[in-house]
Amino acid sequence: MGRRDPYIGVIGLGYVGLAYAIAFSLYGFKVFGVDIDSERIRAIKTGLVEDFPREVVSKALEESLVVSYDYDILKDADIVFIAVDTPTNPDASQDLSQILSALKSLAEVWKDLKYSYRVIVFKSTVLPGTTRRLADYAREILRLPVPDRVGIVYNPEFLRSDKALEDVLRPFRVVVGGIDDKSSNYVVELFREFYHRVGLDVPIFVVSPEEAELIKYASNIFLALKTLYGNIIGLVCKEIENCDAWKVMEIAGLDPRIGRSHIMPGMPYGGPCLVKDVLAFAHFVEKKTGIKFIRYIHEHNEMLIDRIVEEIEYMLGELQNKKIAVLGIAYKPGSSNIKDSQSIQLIMRLLSKGAEVYIHDVDSEALNKAKNLLKNVNMIYSYEQLKDVDIAIVTVKYNEYIRLAQQPYANTLLIDLTGALEDNDKIYRFYATSVKKVKNIKNLK
Amino acid sequence: MGRRDPYIGVIGLGYVGLAYAIAFSLYGFKVFGVDIDSERIRAIKTGLVEDFPREVVSKALEESLVVSYDYDILKDADIVFIAVDTPTNPDASQDLSQILSALKSLAEVWKDLKYSYRVIVFKSTVLPGTTRRLADYAREILRLPVPDRVGIVYNPEFLRSDKALEDVLRPFRVVVGGIDDKSSNYVVELFREFYHRVGLDVPIFVVSPEEAELIKYASNIFLALKTLYGNIIGLVCKEIENCDAWKVMEIAGLDPRIGRSHIMPGMPYGGPCLVKDVLAFAHFVEKKTGIKFIRYIHEHNEMLIDRIVEEIEYMLGELQNKKIAVLGIAYKPGSSNIKDSQSIQLIMRLLSKGAEVYIHDVDSEALNKAKNLLKNVNMIYSYEQLKDVDIAIVTVKYNEYIRLAQQPYANTLLIDLTGALEDNDKIYRFYATSVKKVKNIKNLK
Numbered sequence: 001m002g003r004r005d006p007y008i009g010v011i012g013l014g015y016v017g018l019a020y021a022i023a024f025s026l027y028g029f030k031v032f033g034v035d036i037d038s039e040r041i042r043a044i045k046t047g048l049v050e051d052f053p054r055e056v057v058s059k060a061l062e063e064s065l066v067v068s069y070d071y072d073i074l075k076d077a078d079i080v081f082i083a084v085d086t087p088t089n090p091d092a093s094q095d096l097s098q099i100l101s102a103l104k105s106l107a108e109v110w111k112d113l114k115y116s117y118r119v120i121v122f123k124s125t126v127l128p129g130t131t132r133r134l135a136d137y138a139r140e141i142l143r144l145p146v147p148d149r150v151g152i153v154y155n156p157e158f159l160r161s162d163k164a165l166e167d168v169l170r171p172f173r174v175v176v177g178g179i180d181d182k183s184s185n186y187v188v189e190l191f192r193e194f195y196h197r198v199g200l201d202v203p204i205f206v207v208s209p210e211e212a213e214l215i216k217y218a219s220n221i222f223l224a225l226k227t228l229y230g231n232i233i234g235l236v237c238k239e240i241e242n243c244d245a246w247k248v249m250e251i252a253g254l255d256p257r258i259g260r261s262h263i264m265p266g267m268p269y270g271g272p273c274l275v276k277d278v279l280a281f282a283h284f285v286e287k288k289t290g291i292k293f294i295r296y297i298h299e300h301n302e303m304l305i306d307r308i309v310e311e312i313e314y315m316l317g318e319l320q321n322k323k324i325a326v327l328g329i330a331y332k333p334g335s336s337n338i339k340d341s342q343s344i345q346l347i348m349r350l351l352s353k354g355a356e357v358y359i360h361d362v363d364s365e366a367l368n369k370a371k372n373l374l375k376n377v378n379m380i381y382s383y384e385q386l387k388d389v390d391i392a393i394v395t396v397k398y399n400e401y402i403r404l405a406q407q408p409y410a411n412t413l414l415i416d417l418t419g420a421l422e423d424n425d426k427i428y429r430f431y432a433t434s435v436k437k438v439k440n441i442k443n444l445k
Numbered sequence: 446m447g448r449r450d451p452y453i454g455v456i457g458l459g460y461v462g463l464a465y466a467i468a469f470s471l472y473g474f475k476v477f478g479v480d481i482d483s484e485r486i487r488a489i490k491t492g493l494v495e496d497f498p499r500e501v502v503s504k505a506l507e508e509s510l511v512v513s514y515d516y517d518i519l520k521d522a523d524i525v526f527i528a529v530d531t532p533t534n535p536d537a538s539q540d541l542s543q544i545l546s547a548l549k550s551l552a553e554v555w556k557d558l559k560y561s562y563r564v565i566v567f568k569s570t571v572l573p574g575t576t577r578r579l580a581d582y583a584r585e586i587l588r589l590p591v592p593d594r595v596g597i598v599y600n601p602e603f604l605r606s607d608k609a610l611e612d613v614l615r616p617f618r619v620v621v622g623g624i625d626d627k628s629s630n631y632v633v634e635l636f637r638e639f640y641h642r643v644g645l646d647v648p649i650f651v652v653s654p655e656e657a658e659l660i661k662y663a664s665n666i667f668l669a670l671k672t673l674y675g676n677i678i679g680l681v682c683k684e685i686e687n688c689d690a691w692k693v694m695e696i697a698g699l700d701p702r703i704g705r706s707h708i709m710p711g712m713p714y715g716g717p718c719l720v721k722d723v724l725a726f727a728h729f730v731e732k733k734t735g736i737k738f739i740r741y742i743h744e745h746n747e748m749l750i751d752r753i754v755e756e757i758e759y760m761l762g763e764l765q766n767k768k769i770a771v772l773g774i775a776y777k778p779g780s781s782n783i784k785d786s787q788s789i790q791l792i793m794r795l796l797s798k799g800a801e802v803y804i805h806d807v808d809s810e811a812l813n814k815a816k817n818l819l820k821n822v823n824m825i826y827s828y829e830q831l832k833d834v835d836i837a838i839v840t841v842k843y844n845e846y847i848r849l850a851q852q853p854y855a856n857t858l859l860i861d862l863t864g865a866l867e868d869n870d871k872i873y874r875f876y877a878t879s880v881k882k883v884k885n886i887k888n889l890k
Contacts, residue, residue, distance in 0.1 A: 128685045158700065173699045205696050208687035218678045218697040225674060226702075232730070232738055233663045239733040240573045242653035251650050252663040254618045255603065257671075257706040285677070288684040293677055293745050300738050 005029050006190060009077030011102045013040055013067065015051050016123055016157050017083035019164035022056060025065040027197040032077050033067040041069050050336045050365060051162050071105040078116070079190060080106060083123040083157070088276040092283035094127055099134060107141040118144070119151040119186045125216055125277055126154070127284050131209035135179050151183030154209040156216035161272065162334045174204045177212025217281045221294060224278050226262035227269040228301050234265025234431035235307060245431035246419040265431040266417050267395055268304040270342035271331035275301075305342060308393075308417070309349050311430065315413070316390055320354035323389040325380060325412075327404075328396025329361040329370045336365035338373065343395045347374060358389055362398045386412050394418055450474050451635060454522030456547045458485055458512065460496050461568055461602050462528035464609035467501060470510040472642040477522050478512040486514050495781045495810060496607050516550040523561070524635060525551060528568040528602070533721040537728035539572055544579060552586040563589070564596040564631045570661055570722055571599070572729050576654035580624050596628030599654040601661035606717065607779045619649040622657025662726045666739060669723050671707035672714040673746050679710025679876035680752060690876035691864040710876040711862050712840055713749040715787035716776035720746075750787060753838075753862070754794050756875065760858070761835055765799035768834040770825060770857075772849075773841025774806040774815045781810035783818065788840045792819060803834055807843045831857050839863055 005028065010021040013035035021033040035041055040049075044067050047054040066073055074080060084098035099122065110118065120138060122131055131154040139146040146152060154177040159167040174191050178184030184206045195202045207215070230249050237245035245265045253260035269275070275298075282295040309319075316322050331341040338344055350357050351374070360380035361367040371379065383404060386392050389412055394401045397418040405414055405421050414421065416429045450473065455466040458480035466478040480486055485494075489512050492499040511518055519525060529543035544567065555563065565583060567576055576599040584591040591597060599622040604612040619636050623629030629651045640647045652660070675694050682690035690710045698705035714720070720743075727740035754764075761767050776786040783789055795802050796819070805825035806812040816824065828849060831837050834857055839846045842863040850859055850866050859866065861874045 128681075128688065172701070173696060175696060203699065207692060207696070210685050210688045211693050211696075214678070214682065214685065214688060214693050215696050218693055219700055219703060222674060222697065222703050222708075225670070228738070229667060229670060232734075232736055233659070235734050235736060236573075236730050237659065240655050240659065243573065243655045243659060247652060248656050248659050248663055251618060251620060251652070251656075251660050252667065254648065255664055256617070257704055258664060258667050259702055259704060261702040263667075285681050289677075289680050291677055291680060291745070291748075293673070293741060296738060296741055300736070303736075 005193070006078035006186075007032065007076050008190075009074040009080035010034065011071075011074070011080060011082045011106070012084035012098070012124075013044060014083065014085070015161045015164045016159055017081065018044065018049065018052065019159055019168045020081055020083065020123070020157075021065055021067070022052065022060040022165060023168040024194065025060040025063045026056075027194055028064075029194070030064045031060075031066070032073040033065060034069065034071055034074060035067070036069055038069045041067050051164060051334075056165065071109045074106060074109050077118075079119040079121060079186065081121045081123050081155075086124040086126055088280045092279050094130070094280050096126070096130065096134070099124060099126075100137065103134070103138055104141060107138075107143070111143050113144060113149075117149055117151070117182075117186075119153060119183055121153045121155050121187060123155060123157050125156065125220070125273070126213055127280060128210045128213040128217075130154075131177065131213060132179060147180045147183055151178060151180065151186055152209075153178040153183045153187045154212040155187060156212055158216070158219060161337055162332065169198055170200060171202055174202055175207060175212045175215050176204060177207050177209040179209055217277060220273060220277045221281050221297070223262050224269045224274045224301070225297055227274075228297055228304075230263035230265045231268060231304050232300070235304075237265075237431055244429075246429075264419055266397075266419055267342045268301045270340050270345070271335075272337055272339040275340040305345050305349060308346060308430070309353070312350075312391065312393070312415070313353075315415075315428070318354075319350060322355045322391070323358065324350055324355045325358040325360065325386055325389045325392035326350070327360045327380075327392060327394045327401050328398065328418075329359055330363055330366035330396060333397050334363070336361075336363045336369065338366055338369045344370065344373065346393070346395065347377065351376060358385060361396070362400050383407065391415060394421065450638075451523035451631075452477065452521050453635075454519040454525035455479065456516075456519070456525060456527045456551070457529035457543070457569075458489060459528065459530070460606045460609045461604055462526065463489065463494065463497065464604055464613045465526055465528065465568070465602075466510055466512070467497065467505040467610060468613040469639065470505040470508045471501075472639055474509065474639070476505075476510045477518040478510060479514065479516055479519060480512070481514055483514045486512050496609060496779075501610065516554045519551060519554050522563075524564040524566060524631065526566045526568050526600075531569040531571055533725045537724050539575070539725050541571070541575065541579070544569060544571075545582065548579070548583055549586060552583075552588070556588050558589060558594075562594060562596070562627075562631075564598060564628055566598045566600050566632060568600055568602050570601065570665070570718070571658055572662075572725060573655045573658040575599075576622065576658060577624060592625045592628055596623060596625065596631055597654075598623040598628045598632045599657040600632060601657055603661070603664060606782055607777065614643055615645060616647055619647055620652060620657045620660050621649060622652050622654040624654055662722060665718060665722045666726055666742070668707050669714045669719045669746070670742055672719075673742055673749075675708035675710045676713060676749050677745070680749075682710075682876055689874075691874075709864055711842075711864055713746045713787045713790075715785050715790070716780075717782055717784040720785040750790050750794060753791060753875070754798070757795075757836065757838070757860070758798075760860075760873070763799075764795060766801060767799075767836070768801045768803065769795055770803040770805065770831055770834045770837035771795070772805045772825075772837060772839045772846050773843065773863075774804055775808055775811035775841060778842050779808070781806075781808040781814065783811055783814045789815065789818065791838070791840065792822065796821060803830060806841070807845050828852065836860060839866065 008024050008031045010017045010033045021031050025031040043049050047057040082102050087095045089095050135152040144150050176184050176187045234245040237243040249263045278298045285294045329343045358378045358380050393415045397420045414427045453469050453476045455462045455478045458478050466476050470476040492502040527547050532540045534540050580597040589595050621629050621632045679690040682688040694708045723743045730739045774788045803823045803825050838860045842865045859872045
């Protein structure tokens with residue numbers, strides 16, 4: 001890199017932005033992180049943010065990381081990563097307002113810049129073609145010529161929310177899609193230097209912004225598709241005697257062309273990325289090509305919750321006033337993220353059927369969030385409460401829930417949607433043959 | 446194993462049956478192979494069968510392999526593998542007639558058996574539940590009690606037709622689904638001994654017949670789904686500026702949860718297994734669960750050929766009397782198998798539009814088969830003929846076709862459906878940005 005390391009700015013300190021901010025500062029870069037949410041800034045300053053160990057956040061703050069809700073700290077940033085949300089609108093289009101507003105604020109801060117070269121890197125998931133449109137917008141509002149004085153790059157992230165820092169440090173590949181060579185080269189240089197310090201040889205690909213944007217969707221939607229596929233095979237298994245879907249998919253997954261990740265039947269895919277990404281991409285693909293296949297992925301995934309509810313109705317009869325416990329609220333273990341969690345969908349469906357719902361999550365923050373979001377749910381403070389429910393549904397793979405099934409008070413029928421629980425007469429494994437073992441569930445009604 | 450190795454019978458000497466017959470005999474087992482097609486038997490005896498090196502077939506025949514169209518040689522076989530075809534009927538149900546007829550013939554041969562235990566192993570792809578129904582059928586027609594004296598097992602194969610022997614010798618896993626423990630154990634013992642001799646530690650799974658049947662479909666249909674997915678991303682790329690689908694999928698595939706196999710855009714999936722398997726499974730899934738998703742895989746795959754034809758029409762205008770070369774007939778390189786080859790579909794579509802079609806395949810047997818199957822096609826005997834066609838379409842990834850693009854006579858526009866050809870102004874890469882380079886293709890009309 002030039003005379004000194006570039007100063008790095010990060011706008012949006014969710015798990016993506018924060019992971020990069022921490023990673024760069026841990027490896028000697030000066031980092032300025034901005035989030036308009038002052039609560040979030042306060043949380044980061046205390047080191048108490050979900051998905052990141054406190055000592056790692058503190059270490060980054062000690063090293064070089066400065067965080068603020070004030071964009072002014074970005075004045076000297078040579079390269080700014082924008083990692084704000086890009087939610088999907090109800091009409092399935094993409095809401096870019098947070099990116100636009102970040103660009104506007106940055107234009108304000110950079111208005112008096114003298115001679116220098118700056119780079120803006122978009123990390124938010126955006127539909128193919130968006131980066132060039134954002135470059136046009138940047139050209140309008142920045143008082144600096146784009147791309148001569150300001151480079152624009154799309155650089156997708158492939159981070160798991162609960163392993164974001166790990167995924168920044170050990171990516172399968174880095175994809176750099178600049179609107180010109182100068183922009184791309186700047187970012188390639190930065191990542192080369194960064195991974196050199198990390199001590200890892202990471203493949204870095206320079207592609208067009210459109211290719212970079214599409215690689216992100218092509219990757220993410222494939223994982224959603226895999227999850228759906230495993231669940232469809234799961235539903236097929238339920239209709240076949242002597243067929244355990246978990247066993248079937250585990251053995252199928254031994255073929256490395258298939259792989260064992262994302263194919264085990266269980267809950268539908270959910271979480272903060274997949275649902276909105278599939279929806280936005282489905283809309284995009286249909287508009288561009290007329291092909292509905294991606295939309296079908298979304299629709300079939302939605303249908304899976306109906307199937308689960310139907311199964312519970314089959315077991316309990318009318319759900320009106322039935323007491324149902326849902327164990328697991330966040331979209332995966334170790335997370336307190338309940339955004340687009342399929343557990344929430346399930347709970348809402350159960351509530352709409354008149355059930356009394358009792359909820360639990362090992363992560364207390366997830367539980368509190370759910371309490372605020374959902375009306376009329378009851379909290380499970382002690383597993384003893386399970387004695388009094390008609391049925392308990394395990395939706396997130398926590399060891400605690402696995403052990404639960406062995407407790408004496410677990411006389412309640414447990415529905416296992418995770419495949420983690422030991423086979424046991426008291427457990428109704430949603431996708432498994434033991435369904436037949438508890439066929440006298442009819443008596444429960 | 447007991448006192449001596451079990452004698453092995455194989456019914457159906459297509460690439461699956463033959464691969465096992467050869468493999469077992471190469472590792473010291475006595476093998477009797479039967480195929481009712483006397484031509485096939487003759488071919489095997491001369492060592493000239495596609496997909497198997499002549500010296501390997503000869504070696505097997507020298508060792509212990511006896512082949513015949515006469516079932517009588519199966520009299521002393523302790524274990525018989527049935528590897529005949531199970532085509533899909535026009536109504537998408539599965540045609541089991543070849544299995545039933547094999548069982549009938551075997552019953553005849555085994556009618557005077559004294560005390561002994563025999564095992565029948567089905568290798569043909571059959572829908573879940575079929576093995577137990579076949580066991581019932583065997584119970585009726587065999588004069589021996591099933592399963593006391595005759596064990597029944599489903600043991601799916603996961604062989605690539607052009608690498609069948611290699612795949613028998615180095616499988617990712619062996620799946621054994623017997624109707625009782627005794628049946629399963631017999632087959633497990635045999636494979637354990639076999640892989641012990643091969644010197645390979647192969648995971649062997651004992652499951653129910655239904656699970657074994659489903660594992661086969663779950664694996665195969667996933668690969669079809671992957672191929673479709675890559676092609677859909679390919680079609681999306683065509684509608685985006687600066688987007689090379691091959692590059693996109695190659696980089697996406699670096700994530701091991703995705704993998705690079707089966708995701709490169711190109712021809713729709715085809716060949717002797719995938720098309721019929723998807724169709725049969727789609728029908729099965731819809732009947733069992735009401736879910737249409739698998740059927741959509743089939744429908745979208747069929748649609749891909751339409752898209753290719755539309756593209757050619759866009760380039761050439763009306764296809765009536767246009768001269769079109771199709772390079773590659775078999776469903777993959779190194780194969781002479783044209784069954785359910787998507788090239789054949791493409792050619793038939795072009796013919797129906799009134800085009801004059803010129804065909805070529807590096808494999809002369811594939812070409813001869815196509816000549817017999819298709820009326821009104823012209824053969825390409827020399828690549829010089831390409832000078833006179835309006836367009837040439839490369840459908841199978843052969844080095845010969847790759848080199849072709851560099852020849853002086855290749856002034857003809859080549860459409861590359863394989864991703865293998867070098868980027869070049871004369872080449873129209875179906876899924877790639879260079880489409881835009883040759884946008885003056887309009888002039889071709």
